[in-house]
Amino acid sequence: MKKIWISSAFILFSLLNVQAQDYYIYVAAESEDEVSLIKFDGEKAETIKNIPVGVWPAEIEGPHGITVAPDGKHWYLSMAHGNPFGYLYKFETGSDEKVGETTLGLFPASMQISPANGLLFVVNFNLHGDMVPSTISVVDPESMSELKQVTVGTMPHGSRITPDGMHQYSVGMMSGELFEINTMTLEVSRILNLDTNEAIDPEMDDAHAIHEDHSQHNMGGNTMASMSEMGATMEHHHSATKPTWVMPHPNKKLAYVTGNGSDEILEVDLEQWKIVDRFKGGKGPYNLEISPDGSKLVVSYKSDGSTGIWDLKKKKEIARIENLRKVTHGVAISPDNKYAFISVEGIGGEPGTMEVIDLKKGKRVTYAELGKQAGGIAFWKMEE
Template sequence: MRRRHGRPVPRAAGPGATPRRLAALAPVLLAAACGPSPDRPNGDAPRLYVTSGFTDEVHVLDARDGEILRTISIDRRRTETDEPHGVTVSRDGRHWYATLAHGHPTLWKYETDGDRLVGRLQLDIPGAARVGLTPDGGRAFIPDYWRGGLGEESRVAVVDVHDLTVAAVPVVCPAPHHAAVDPAGTRVAVTCSLSDEIVLMDAGSAATLARFPAGPERAEARYTPMNAAWSPDGARFHVTMAGTGEVRAFSRTGDPEGVAAVGRGPAQIAGSEDGRVLVVANRLGGSVSVLDPAGPAEVRRIELPGEAFPHGVALDPAGEIAYVTWEGRVGEYGGVTALRIDTGEVLWRREVGVLTLGVAYLAGRTASGS
């Protein structure tokens, strides 16, 4: 039995129920999954792009209420599970990108207008995790999350996305998971999950600028740094530590600047555009932490008792709503929950996909089309 993120791939949820068949069930929950809703303007609503790891799909949801607008297959091998992992939208809103993590790791590029496939690039690395984009949308950084390497140094694929060509594949550290680009597009923070380190890269040359421990040396549990988020001014970045249930802050040169306790197994982290708030999905804690970045300090914890393994986080531009993906247990659907950040109120909840990992937000167009 193969494993993804330490969990077995669900071969069945009953007689004859494979993940692909599971995704074809529950017509009420998956209404309109194969095409746009007929009574909604297809391009105007704010959208969410959500990866479904066990069905090799990306689901497109209306961010206002979670209605499924369409489902897009990014399946390279029909008889295997390749696990769509990361998804991101360019700052100008013109393109979105997704990765296939296994089999033939691939970067997929789509136009947001009609969700048309522009091209795809097979990557010469064993795995592919999240996608970090420069603010101008010209370059992507895709870590090789190769946990099977058992500590062997791994790489980050640097891709010029206008023509989907590989600019560099530098060796960085063991099992990098996230390569977060700073707001100026000059520096990249790479989380090294197996070596408890963080690497700072130059975005232009892909050279390593610094490599340092994720925290003070400890004999017990690993820190396991997983995901990072930069402050809007680029002065610091915050990293989730899945092994210790913390978020640690660092200056842009790597100096420690604080730590906040959060729930168990924090996964993705996202910050508001104004720098006012950070939101963390606590994968093993079944909760969401809301942080004041200045400390950092946890100011609120929102329990999600019906959502197993919260994983991905995206925020609306106003920093008022958090969209949190949850993987679901073996043999169950995952999904997305929309929460008010200030109160924890659940605005909507949608079961969709299986092993629901990544999520990205696309702002809707105004009436003038701008």
């Protein structure tokens, strides 16, 4: 009997080992000009590679947004700083060698690739420019050429695409708008004012029309007219909602928006095209992600230095985890719905971190230390 018990235990242990997963995540450190590849084995997270991505040794070029192609063969990185425009870099996964680049607009940030047509959509956040409508750069990632810049709101952020790849969403942080782009026509199809919950006709949006009239393409970027050139023809609007991220639901006609200025999460019905619910969470919600099964929403509270987990069916926050350092930034969730990976910037000379949260237990499992100002985060793959 004893031998049988030992054999059964050994078989069970072997099966658990076979089923164990390794998770691989890329995180960009904006003030370090490097990207870290992190491996999490279910217990421990460790940096297995630091990839230098800067070109100019005396300058911080600011790697900001990062995304992995749907087929997992390449990853893409926006370099926020440039002269005068930022850049998009293309790397091969595995070797992590840079294999392409192109010029974008002012301060390019978050991005994603449409699975419907393979085009990459990256927001030009325009952090250091005039308070005017900025653009979404549409890039062919095969040729690494910018095809078009689509005018959206002031300080656009949170470029996210529906699972079918047909629509891209972004928010204007300072103009307080939600934008929908048709990924086939490459045109803005709908605009929602998040401060008033009113739809705006893209054809009648005077501010964007003015911007288009005063814009011209130059080396893959927009050379925008200054505010003095526009004069008093353009009315300033500083949003109370201050949206910073948008994420469409994986299987419902809903999208969720972080109201960084109003300390709330907005639920938008994409068929009615209006806000239908508001959730009060922590202070300064910044980024968010929804689990692939659609059950949980994970949000980074940038001002609080914490991470919230929401049960979307109950519309209730079921856990809030205080992060190890301040300035919580990005969120990525594993395809098996088990773990959330959170990037935390840190303050001053502190290193950044990537924290691993067990979504079922609502607790931090482990963490890895990274370069300063860890921000952009993207899930690469799972391996047994």
